[in-house]
Amino acid sequence: MKFxxxxxxxxxxxxxxxxxxxxxxxxxxxxxxxxxxTPTTEDxxxxxxxxxxxxxxxxxxxxGPSTQPEIEPMAIALARHLFRKKCEVVGMALWPDGQFMSTxxxxxxxxxxxxxxxxxxxxxxxxxxxxxAVIKGIAREFRANYTQDVRGxxxxxxxxxxxxxxxxxxxxxxxxxxxxxGTVEWVLYAADPYKIPMSSGTTAIQVNEVIPxxxxxxxxxxxxxxxxAAEYETLIATPxxxxxFMDAQSIAxxxxxxxxxVGNISYIVQRRKQN
Amino acid sequence: xxxxxxxxxxxxFVVGMLTLLxxxxxxxxxxxxxxxxxxWFDIIAVFAIVLGGLNLLKLQFAKITARQxxxxxxxxxxxxxxxxxxxxxxxxxxxxxxxxxxxxHLQQEGSNFHxxxxxxxxxxxxxxxxxxAFFVASASYRAFRIRNAEAxxxxxxxxxxxxxxxxxGHLLTAWAPSYLQLPAIQEWIYSVPxxxxxxxxxxxxxxxxxxxxxxxxxxxxxxxLGGDE
Numbered sequence: 001m002k003f004x005x006x007x008x009x010x011x012x013x014x015x016x017x018x019x020x021x022x023x024x025x026x027x028x029x030x031x032x033x034x035x036x037x038t039p040t041t042e043d044x045x046x047x048x049x050x051x052x053x054x055x056x057x058x059x060x061x062x063x064g065p066s067t068q069p070e071i072e073p074m075a076i077a078l079a080r081h082l083f084r085k086k087c088e089v090v091g092m093a094l095w096p097d098g099q100f101m102s103t104x105x106x107x108x109x110x111x112x113x114x115x116x117x118x119x120x121x122x123x124x125x126x127x128x129x130x131x132x133a134v135i136k137g138i139a140r141e142f143r144a145n146y147t148q149d150v151r152g153x154x155x156x157x158x159x160x161x162x163x164x165x166x167x168x169x170x171x172x173x174x175x176x177x178x179x180x181x182g183t184v185e186w187v188l189y190a191a192d193p194y195k196i197p198m199s200s201g202t203t204a205i206q207v208n209e210v211i212p213x214x215x216x217x218x219x220x221x222x223x224x225x226x227x228x229a230a231e232y233e234t235l236i237a238t239p240x241x242x243x244x245f246m247d248a249q250s251i252a253x254x255x256x257x258x259x260x261x262v263g264n265i266s267y268i269v270q271r272r273k274q275n
Numbered sequence: 276x277x278x279x280x281x282x283x284x285x286x287x288f289v290v291g292m293l294t295l296l297x298x299x300x301x302x303x304x305x306x307x308x309x310x311x312x313x314x315w316f317d318i319i320a321v322f323a324i325v326l327g328g329l330n331l332l333k334l335q336f337a338k339i340t341a342r343q344x345x346x347x348x349x350x351x352x353x354x355x356x357x358x359x360x361x362x363x364x365x366x367x368x369x370x371x372x373x374x375x376x377x378x379x380h381l382q383q384e385g386s387n388f389h390x391x392x393x394x395x396x397x398x399x400x401x402x403x404x405x406x407x408a409f410f411v412a413s414a415s416y417r418a419f420r421i422r423n424a425e426a427x428x429x430x431x432x433x434x435x436x437x438x439x440x441x442x443x444g445h446l447l448t449a450w451a452p453s454y455l456q457l458p459a460i461q462e463w464i465y466s467v468p469x470x471x472x473x474x475x476x477x478x479x480x481x482x483x484x485x486x487x488x489x490x491x492x493x494x495x496x497x498x499x500l501g502g503d504e
Contacts, residue, residue: 012413019412033442036458065397066404100392103382126382129324133316140310145317152376204440211465212473227440250443252408257434259416264430267420 008266015259022255026247033247035239040214041231043221044199047172048078053086055171056164060186061091061098061105063178067203068101073242074201074229075101075176079109081236083116088160090170091124092146094134094181099127099150118151119158126150131181135189139167173198177206187213201228284494291492331356362388436461 037045051057059078063071082089089110091102102124110122125146128134137145142165148154155161163169167190175198177183183200191198197220202210204225213219223232226249229242294312297305331352338349361367366380368387380386421427438444439461448456490496 010416012417015413015416016409019409023408033446035442036445038458038462065400068397068401097392097396100382128317129320130313130317133313133320136309137313137317140313144310144314150379150382152379207465208469208473212470212477215466215470225440230442246442250441252412253437253441254443256412256415257437259412260419260430260434263416263419264421 004266004269007262008270019252019255022251023248026251027244030244031247031250033250035227035230035234035243035246037231037234038224038228040221041223041228041235043214044201044223044228045081045221045232045235047197047199047220048081048085048174051082051085051087051172055085055087056160056169057082057087057089057172057174058167058170059089059091059102059174059176061093061102061176062095062182063101063176063203064095064097065101067178069241069245070203070226070229071176071178071201072101072105073226073240073245074223074232075105076109076240077229077232077236077238077242078174078176078201078223079105080113080238081232083110083114083122084236087172089122090160090164091122091126093127094131094185095178096127096129099124102126103150119149119153120160123158123160124150125155132185132189135167135181135185139190139194142166142169168194168196170196172196175200177202177210179203179206182206183210183219184213187218192218199223201232280497280500283500284497287499288492288494291488295492328356359388359391362386362391432464435464 059075059082061075079089091106093099093102106122106124110116111118116122126149128145130137134145143155146155149158167173173186173191173196175183175186177186177200183202183206186198186200190196198218199220199222200210200214201223202225204227207222207224210219210222214222223229226242226245230239230246233239233243290312293305293308297308335349335352337343339346339353343349363381364377366375366377366386368385368390369375369380369383375383375386381388381392383389419430419433421430435457438447439457439459444457444461453459487496491499
């Protein structure tokens with residue numbers, strides 16, 4: 001009985017230490033657990049894979065440093081897939097720090113990995129304040145809201161923006177979202193009213209909010225958190241950070257379940273004793 | 276009364292009605308309203324940033340002058356605010372002849388703003404978020420109890436979702452028929468009971484928004500005027 005009392009009143013610092021080790025050790029010594037793909041991730045992959053070369057894709061970055069570890073792996077995998085398909089990618093941000101996140105992804109993938117030309121094969125238009133008002137604005141007049149890219153070049157001088165006067169001129173929208181404004185606003189104000197194909201990658205906690213639009217057919221699939229990113233890396237056959245991080249997440253989740261079970265056994269034992 | 280109440284309520288009524296009507300009459304000139312109003316919104320949002328900044332300074336200065344509890348943090352906030360403001364509006368850190376324009380310098384490696392963003396803001400922000408993992412673990416150990424049937428249901432669904440979303444969940448039930456494996460069960464929970472609940476909440480929110488919007492447009496709800504109105 002004393003054992004269960006001890007377990008029930010375990011110091012939180014011990015729990016912190018165990019969780020820290022459970023995350024840290026698999027990062028140093030990966031277990032290489034197999035990643036199994038789910039239908040929602042496969043839907044995203046199929047939607048992107050069916051795009052023709054030269055398709056114009058608008059990618060919106062709605063996340064910041066706090067959710068970077070969860071969303072950036074899917075942004076990297078998505079960028080690889082899009083550039084392999086020879087799509088023309090236009091980046092923008094509805095979050096101020098999303099502009100920095102997009103720059104990291106474009107620098108690493110478009111510039112260094114694929115050696116693509118700025119303004120011709122990809123461009124980053126950066127952040128505009130206003131949230132859903134920006135989406136509504138570019139749905140009507142793109143160039144009234146975005147006059148230049150993040151490097152200060154006029155949008156009118158960019159070859160990639162030829163023929164783009166509203167969001168309707170894009171073949172696909174992809175929202176990398178960690179909250180508001182994000183995927184839901186893109187569905188409400190652009191994808192659904194103008195029937196533009198769209199897909200999304202979100203934090204795991206946001207999936208609940210977005211899944212009705214996925215199941216309703218307004219979004220093609222969803223990359224759900226780190227596991228969604230790992231599945232996408234598997235589908236494009238380029239395992240990267242998310243696949244590595246899944247080992248740590250697997251062990252951490254298992255450990256939390258063990259904590260819950262042990263905590264409940266202790267609770268039941270103590271309650272019986274009291275009765 | 277007239278300037279403080281009736282005029283603002285009248286403006287809200289006119290703007291609200293025009294915005295509403297454009298969805299039902301999508302022709303000129305009503306279809307142009309959205310274009311202009313979204314730009315007005317952008318302009319107002321920019322001024323709101325200035326107001327927000329001034330409000331932040333007012334509150335933090337008050338904290339310092341009154342020597343309230345933890346007033347030192349207020350001092351850090353004010354210093355950080357002005358440091359980032361200066362770095363944002365100047366090209367500090369870059370040489371004068373590198374050709375980087377003001378504005379573009381925020382993204383330019385070497386500028387002080389860029390350095391502060393990636394070396395101070397990013398690690399601090401990530402650290403705050405990462406701490407959640409430890410608190411979730413500790414909280415789940417202490418608070419996730421099977422006190423009644425509803426709590427048990429929530430607990431079982433939570434465990435299935437946590438394990439079903441990660442590779443180890445697949446390994447743990449790889450021996451079972453495919454429809455009984457954890458990833459399949461978590462997919463069902465997401466797609467059926469969760470979806471039904473989420474849709475019900477969304478419809479409820481939608482109806483609530485319609486009711487609240489009508490109250491604003493018709494002048495029944497006046498809380499936006501501030502004070503005791």
